[in-house]
Amino acid sequence: MTKSRTELPYRPCVGMMIFNRAGEIFVGKRIDQSIEAWQMPQGGIDEGESPREAALREMKEEVGTANVETLREHPGWLTYDLPDHLLGVAWEGRYRGQRLKWFALRFLGPDSEIEIATPHQEFSDWRWVGIDDALQLVVPFKRETYAEVIAAFRDLAKPAAYHPLTPPSPPKGERVG
Numbered sequence: 001m002t003k004s005r006t007e008l009p010y011r012p013c014v015g016m017m018i019f020n021r022a023g024e025i026f027v028g029k030r031i032d033q034s035i036e037a038w039q040m041p042q043g044g045i046d047e048g049e050s051p052r053e054a055a056l057r058e059m060k061e062e063v064g065t066a067n068v069e070t071l072r073e074h075p076g077w078l079t080y081d082l083p084d085h086l087l088g089v090a091w092e093g094r095y096r097g098q099r100l101k102w103f104a105l106r107f108l109g110p111d112s113e114i115e116i117a118t119p120h121q122e123f124s125d126w127r128w129v130g131i132d133d134a135l136q137l138v139v140p141f142k143r144e145t146y147a148e149v150i151a152a153f154r155d156l157a158k159p160a161a162y163h164p165l166t167p168p169s170p171p172k173g174e175r176v177g
């Protein structure tokens with residue numbers, strides 16, 4: 001017997017808005033979609049794992065690196081429901097959608113450190129985009145959740161003032177060289 005939508009639980013997950021030093025965010029093109037679908041990295045929370053631990057593990061699995069600093073954790077859990085045509089198909093029909101804890105992270109490495117051809121590959125391509133461009137790239141059923149994430153982390157979408165790989169500017173008036 002198939003359960004109705006309201007009888008199914010949400011899958012516990014994490015989502016990551018990963019900023020580069022320029023304040024752009026990472027999006028990946030889903031490898032398993034017939035339509036062009038881009039998204040920020042996200043994935044399930046394993047039993048006994050904290051959301052923060054899951055975020056770093058999922059980032060390593062999907063992006064090939066976990067070289068990040070945590071900027072902020074969203075205070076709540078955000079949900080989205082699967083559309084009818086995916087209900088009963090995705091995740092072997094066990095969930096109605098996902099319940100996500102979102103993290104804003106700053107990527108600390110060079111772009112060459114990003115490797116999406118991982119053993120758990122989920123993306124066929126990736127790019128950095130402006131925060132306002134992310135909403136139009138995502139599949140429609142995730143847009144409301146993405147709008148909430150964007151609103152919560154929008155103030156972080158700016159160039160990083162300091163980065164460990166970039167030496168700080170000399171004090172005003174000090175000569176270099």
